[in-house]
Amino acid sequence: xxxxxDKTKAIASQTDxxxxxxxxxxxxxxxxxxxxLNACSGAANETVLTxxxxxxxxxxxxxxxxxxxxxxxxxxxxxANRLGGDEVTLSAIVSQGKPVVxxxxxxxxxxxxxxxxxxxxxxxxRSDEITIVGIDIGPQQFLGSRxxxxxxxxxxxxxxPVGTTFDGKIxxxxxxxxxxxxxxxxxxxxxxxxxxxxxxxxxxxxxxDEMLTS
Numbered sequence: 001x002x003x004x005x006d007k008t009k010a011i012a013s014q015t016d017x018x019x020x021x022x023x024x025x026x027x028x029x030x031x032x033x034x035x036x037l038n039a040c041s042g043a044a045n046e047t048v049l050t051x052x053x054x055x056x057x058x059x060x061x062x063x064x065x066x067x068x069x070x071x072x073x074x075x076x077x078x079x080a081n082r083l084g085g086d087e088v089t090l091s092a093i094v095s096q097g098k099p100v101v102x103x104x105x106x107x108x109x110x111x112x113x114x115x116x117x118x119x120x121x122x123x124x125x126r127s128d129e130i131t132i133v134g135i136d137i138g139p140q141q142f143l144g145s146r147x148x149x150x151x152x153x154x155x156x157x158x159x160x161p162v163g164t165t166f167d168g169k170i171x172x173x174x175x176x177x178x179x180x181x182x183x184x185x186x187x188x189x190x191x192x193x194x195x196x197x198x199x200x201x202x203x204x205x206x207x208x209d210e211m212l213t214s
Contacts, residue, residue: 061109067091067189069102069171072165074135077121077150079161084135093131094189099211101132101204102183107152111198112180119203122208123160125207130208134162137170152209186211 071091080086083093094100103119105112116134121134138144144152146164153162167173174181182199184192184207192211194201 013214016104030132049055067094068191069183069185072167072170072173073131074136074163074165076161076163077153078159079133079163082127082131083161083163091131091189093199094138094185094187096131099130099186099192099208100183100185101130101188101208102185103132103134104137104170104174104179104181105134106136106138106141106179107148109143109179113152113156115180115199116152118199118204120158121201122167122204126205126208127160129212132160134158134160135170136162137179138166139144140163140168140170141160143179155184184211186214 006099055154067090069090071089073084073087073089075087076083076085080088084096090100090102095183099120103115105116107113119134121130135179136144136146138147138149139146146207149164154157170176176181180198182195182204185196186192193207195207
């Protein structure tokens with residue numbers, strides 16, 4: 001009788017562990033799916049970034065202004081001649097003296113791809129006024145490889161400066177909760193506005209006009 005009771009308890013314990021394991025696997029899968037969906041949301045939503053400069057090895061000139069976003073090291077896919085090198089920091093780009101439109105995107109994010117031709121038309125028309133920089137963070141968000149990111153540029157005919165970053169904390173540092181996400185940075189390094197979600201050519205031009213006249 002004692003052996004039968006011990007065997008019953010052992011079976012019950014194994015059943016409980018199996019049930020707990022199934023719940024844990026399901027919760028992990030649901031969390032990953034939720035993050036992926038949020039990372040490629042098409043909903044437009046203006047946000048305000050409050051993060052301070054972090055990990056900056058090439059600080060923005062303190063005499064002219066302070067960079068109000070985290071600094072990042074960008075490895076360029078294209079446009080190195082316009083950005084200042086194959087690897088360049090955001091602060092160095094801002095220090096060139098023009099407002100910067102910083103767009104985070106991913107190869108497998110449909111809204112990201114949808115707005116890129118609009119950025120290209122604006123770059124064609126206003127590159128003397130502003131600097132547009134695309135940052136592929138698909139690998140960090142499980143939304144495409146760097147190879148796929150480069151293929152998107154070719155497929156869409158994108159020619160403005162684009163690169164990637166190997167910073168694994170980029171989404172957290174910039175508080176990126178949806179994709180695409182765009183930051184409009186004034187020439188003095190201050191953050192004019194940030195935008196989570198799809199942008200139209202008209203809205204991008206409107207915000208650039210605000211930056212140039214403020």
